[in-house]
Amino acid sequence: MALIEVTDLYKSFGDVRAVDGISFTVEEGIIFGFLGPNGAGKTTTIRILVTLAEQTSGTAIVGGIDVAANPRGVRNRVGYAAQATGIDRDLTGKENLILQGRLHGLAKAEAQREADAILEVISLSEVADRRAGTYSGGMARRLDLGQALIHRPNVLFLDEPTTGLDPQNRHAMWTYLRKLNDDGMTIFLTTQYLEEADELADTLAIIDNGRIVVEGSPTELKRGIGGDSVTLVPSSDGAADSLEVMATAMRALPKTNAVEKLAESVVVYLEDGGSRIAEIVRAIDATGVQLGRLELAEPSLDQVFLKHTGARLRVEDVKPPSRMSRNRMRT
CATH class of the missing domain: 3.30.70.100 (Alpha-Beta Plaits)
Known part of the structure; x- marks a missing residue:
């Protein structure tokens, strides 16, 4: 069953067309990878899907709900972690999770129970009562992931979740994401890392200059190179x-x-x-x-990208600022 359906989606900023008529579907229960360089249209697309931006034209359906017609309904069903972590550095890890749960309409006791469960999943139980401002980059990323999960969403949207992490924390994040997916979570993941796309994605779409240039499983795409x-x-x-x-x-x-x-x-x-x-x-x-x-x-995904775009994928691994995000979704 398709959990996400995008048809002829366009988004323009003045004369710049950031998303240029893309169409794709995401089946329930998979990890869908959205691969491309900075400026390709990845973040704009994901912001439309989580109702933080409006499309210029086209349709986007998430969980059977039109994102433009019923944004509140979509927000109740999705989790979202942006590139910049949306944690409050002055609160403890557990307080951050409880706050996010309450903002999603959970009762106080339910938010506390969910926070305890999420802390176990993201391996932060031992530091739950420490201020989030004392967390390492990898811990802050995991806490941000926990906030996106607190209300038990149907689909998890992650915008370059490992950008700025060292290799050890990057691989640890992959382990968490695979476990979530094994437990049934559908994940929409944007990335600029070829290895990450190859490692995690069941289905992969490569986007360049606002257009999807090729789509398929990593294995299929590599076989297509010949x-x-x-x-x-x-x-x-x-x-x-x-x-x-x-x-x-x-x-x-x-x-x-x-x-x-x-x-x-x-x-x-x-x-x-x-x-x-x-x-x-x-x-x-x-x-x-x-x-x-x-x-x-x-054959490698690097060669796939080269074949379909005419250029190699350049990675700009700049660590995003850790701050309280203004883009955190509210119900």
């Missing part, structure tokens, strides 16, 4: 000139899908790369270039 990639790195002597010579030699090979010359390497995309290594090495030897390193890899 073949493997072989990365060739010349020895340090005369590397700059060697790259062009190597690229020319690779373009002359039969049955290659593409050849890409990068700053320090040449990448060849072709079917069954493992069986053609000897052929590639012979072609490089014939040019007189000394090969420093050769790497064989299966």
